[in-house]
Amino acid sequence: MSDVSLDNTDRGILFMLQKDARNITIADIAEEVDVSASTVRNRIEDMEEAGIIEGYFPKINYEQANFPLHVLFVCSASAEEREELARHVLEQRGVVDVREMLTSKRNLYVEVVATDTRDLTEITNDLSSQGFAVESTEIITSHYTRPWEEFSSGPSGE
Structure with a gap:
């Protein structure tokens, strides 16, 4: 903190x-x-x-960059291994983002990009071999963000 x-x-x-x-x-x-x-x-x-x-x-449009498969793997890992696995998986080919969650199950969200289904299969196999239990695989079609409104009030209270 x-x-x-x-x-x-x-x-x-x-x-x-x-x-x-x-x-x-x-x-x-x-x-x-x-x-x-x-x-x-x-x-x-x-x-x-x-x-x-x-x-x-930068916010990258992976499809425009010729990486048409943008996938979110929802995984589970033991509480003792979660942080280490999360840090280590960032080194894997195709992984662009990892989010560690507090929950006991479905506690790692691994975002990957791939060129085709064969590439995606290899990434999936790599995740499984590293100790992740893949709970679900979701194809990401769009990602929207905005600034957090708590930061919007400046000195003049706007």
């Missing part, structure tokens, strides 16, 4: 970054949250150092 306490300026910066970190400038953020550009730069740096901002990632 972070010891950092976010104020309205920090929340406004996070909201703007979540909306479109690639295309927004420091000056745009500064204007939106009503502080100087240097304040925005310093706040972003502080939040990165504190681990609040963990990185900046």
Whole structure:
């Protein structure tokens, strides 16, 4: 847990970054949250150092990138092995995202991309051989996100 306490300026910066970190400038953020550009730069740096901002990632349309199979594996792993398996599976070919859940069953969500069914079968076999019990396989057709509304109120209360 972070010891950092976010104020309205920090929340406004996070909201703007979540909306479109690639295309927004420091000056745009500064204007939106009503502080100087240097304040925005310093706040972003502080939040990165504190681990609040963990990185900046592109949102990829895998189908457009010629990876037509975008699949979510819902898996189970023992509580003792879950974290280690989650970290290790990221090294497997095709895996793009792993979510560790608190539940006892269906506690790992492994997102993969593949070129064809043969490729997907190999990935499935690799998951099984690593100790995952695959509970279900879901084809992802679309993925929608939005900034968390808690970050939307800037210093002016907007």
